[in-house]
Amino acid sequence: MxxxxxxxxxxxxxxxxxxxxxxxxxxxxxxxxxxxxxxxxxxxxxxxxxxxxxxxxxxxxxxxxxxxxxxxxxxxxxxxxxxxxxxxxxxxxxxxxxxxxxxxxxxxxxxxxxxxxxxxxxxxxxxxxxxxxxxxxxxxxxxxxxxxxxxxxxxxxxxxxxxxxxxxxxxxxxxxxxxxxxxxxxxxxxxxxxxxxxxxxxxxxxxxxxxxxxxxxxxxxxxxxxxxxxxxxxxxxxxxxEFVEQAIAKKIHIAQVYKRLLADIDGLELPCEETWAKNVYWVFGIVITEGFGCSRNTLQDLLEEKGIETRNFFTPIHQQQFLKGYTFPGKYSNSRKLGENGLYLPSYMDLSDDEIEEVCSVILQIHRNMK
Ligand SMILES: Cc1ncc(COP(=O)(O)O)c(C=O)c1O
Missing domain, CATH: 3.40.640.10 (Type I PLP-dependent aspartate aminotransferase-like (Major domain))
Structure with missing residues (x-):
């Protein structure tokens, strides 16, 4: 990749x-x-x-x-x-x-x-x-x-x-x-x-x-x-x-750049930061919703073709195959939505602003092609 x-x-x-x-x-x-x-x-x-x-x-x-x-x-x-x-x-x-x-x-x-x-x-x-x-x-x-x-x-x-x-x-x-x-x-x-x-x-x-x-x-x-x-x-x-503060600052910077460049694309849910919270943006996750024009999986495949690796979000507990047979007490609509539509983008500390721009422009192009 x-x-x-x-x-x-x-x-x-x-x-x-x-x-x-x-x-x-x-x-x-x-x-x-x-x-x-x-x-x-x-x-x-x-x-x-x-x-x-x-x-x-x-x-x-x-x-x-x-x-x-x-x-x-x-x-x-x-x-x-x-x-x-x-x-x-x-x-x-x-x-x-x-x-x-x-x-x-x-x-x-x-x-x-x-x-x-x-x-x-x-x-x-x-x-x-x-x-x-x-x-x-x-x-x-x-x-x-x-x-x-x-x-x-x-x-x-x-x-x-x-x-x-x-x-x-x-x-x-x-x-x-x-x-x-x-x-x-x-x-x-x-x-x-x-x-x-x-x-x-x-x-x-x-x-x-x-x-x-x-x-x-x-x-x-x-x-x-x-x-x-x-x-x-x-x-x-x-x-x-010794460099943990720099590491966290870098993660936050990466998230800020992604947020700025992805803000105007329809159909993307971006990570939030509550007023009471400090989010360290370990990875930059996004959730694909209907307005984007294609599914999470299609987006991942198209990004991969351009050499951009992504990782899909976790599969929720209630959908795990090793827990088949368990009776779960809830409906879990939000976690199912995340598991099916979420992915995270390249988020490593050395990622440059140019690389983030490249990732975002490929996402924008895919979004436009789907219209
Ligand atoms: C939330 C969470 N808990 C636990 C672990 C497990 O840690 P380890 O891989 O060091 O066993 C991970 C990931 O690795 C994780 O993301």
């Missing part, structure tokens, strides 16, 4: 720090870069505790585990989501209960209480594509019904609700540092919390729940996991984090 949807950017110190980790001989999951990445990540976004993990999916599974969520517990989640949090819920033995999304492409807060039963134990908010969900309202629902609150922040590193970063509203929050994320460690993740006890549990269980001292090392305090990040990955993470 001439213009791919995503590629990682290395800012400055990545190679140097990874080389240092190698030269110092700390290549597994102990080492100074692990400690530094956790400390820097927590202080960058005002979290009290942060613990690195091997990827975002494992972060979610670990968070569910340390929060004591499992067998038979119902967990409310947006129907429109990447499937990793659903996998984590099912792996924990719990039941995902999807709720439709609103025009911000996040969980429709007004509908949540219709889905709460006496088995509901938590809300797992997934912030989609850069725009945060309305956390103050969701938190008040959790408080009212005594529910735990988790945030999946994989797609919203650095986003805010009011003055407060995502990831600090819930009991535990999870991040991914996959190669297409705002900062990357290749594969990797983080679990953050302001609760010391939860942090200590997560920190121990991700590392096999070894005993506390040399003598008791192999007398494990609980069932453990190997969900560890390596020091090599953390070295990458430290270097990426």
């Amino acid at each position: 001439k213009i791919p949807v995503s590629k990682p950017v290395f800012w400055k110190n990545e190679e140097e720090y990874v080389n240092q980790a190698m030269q110092e001989g700390w290549i597994s999951s102990k080492g100074r870069f692990i400690d530094q990445f956790e400390k820097d990540f927590a202080s960058q976004f005002n979290y009290q505790y942060a613990s690195t993990v091997s990827n975002g999916t494992n972060a979610l599974h670990l968070a569910l585990d340390v929060l004591g969520l499992g067998e038979g517990d119902e967990i409310i989640i947006p129907d429109f989501t990447m499937m990793a949090p659903v996998f984590a819920i099912l792996q924990a033995g719990a039941i995902p209960v999807p709720v439709d999304v609103d025009y911000t492409w996040n969980i429709d807060v007004g509908q949540i209480e219709n889905y709460i039963t006496d088995k509901t134990k938590a809300i797992l908010v997934v912030h989609n594509y850069g725009h945060p969900a309305n956390m103050p309202l969701i938190k008040s629902i959790c408080d009212r019904h005594k529910l735990l609150l988790m945030e999946d922040c994989a797609e919203v590193i650095g986003a805010k609700v009011g003055d407060q970063y995502v990831g600090s509203w819930g009991d535990a929050s999870c991040f991914s540092f996959y190669a297409n994320k705002i900062i990357t460690t290749g594969e990797g993740g983080m679990i953050v919390t302001n609760n010391k006890e939860l942090y200590e549990k997560a920190h121990s269980r991700k590392n096999m729940a070894f005993g506390c001292d040399n003598q008791s090392r192999f007398n494990h305090s609980s069932v453990g996991f190997n969900y560890r990040m390596t020091n090599l990955q953390a070295a990458l993470g430290v270097a990426q984090l």
Whole structure:
């Protein structure tokens, strides 16, 4: 593809720090870069505790585990989501209960209480594509019904609700540092919390729940996991984090240029930014509506012919083939609309204004040809 949807950017110190980790001989999951990445990540976004993990999916599974969520517990989640949090819920033995999304492409807060039963134990908010969900309202629902609150922040590193970063509203929050994320460690993740006890549990269980001292090392305090990040990955993470503000500014700039150039084309729904939200525009998504003149799939094929890669939006939970046979409690018209008509455009950090202009002029041409 001439213009791919995503590629990682290395800012400055990545190679140097990874080389240092190698030269110092700390290549597994102990080492100074692990400690530094956790400390820097927590202080960058005002979290009290942060613990690195091997990827975002494992972060979610670990968070569910340390929060004591499992067998038979119902967990409310947006129907429109990447499937990793659903996998984590099912792996924990719990039941995902999807709720439709609103025009911000996040969980429709007004509908949540219709889905709460006496088995509901938590809300797992997934912030989609850069725009945060309305956390103050969701938190008040959790408080009212005594529910735990988790945030999946994989797609919203650095986003805010009011003055407060995502990831600090819930009991535990999870991040991914996959190669297409705002900062990357290749594969990797983080679990953050302001609760010391939860942090200590997560920190121990991700590392096999070894005993506390040399003598008791192999007398494990609980069932453990190997969900560890390596020091090599953390070295990458430290270097990426040094430029996280620039990365976010670049994402916002890309979105502003796309918004300006696509504003006058009929039949395109563009991403919004609520007054209370800071959208970090992880990717630039659009939704194709009738007025555009062709379907989402046709647009994708025509863009591909011009060397422009796109990615369609997530397939909602209620339409997943692996959940055939489940009875879902809602209608999910918004999430179905997004799943069928949404796509995201090239959005990587190094994308130039000229490339964005090229993408937009091809879209405009396709739109005109359809008339
Ligand atoms: C919202 C969300 N949650 C979780 C994940 C899973 O993270 P990982 O790929 O690091 O396991 C992703 C994407 O990768 C994601 O977009």
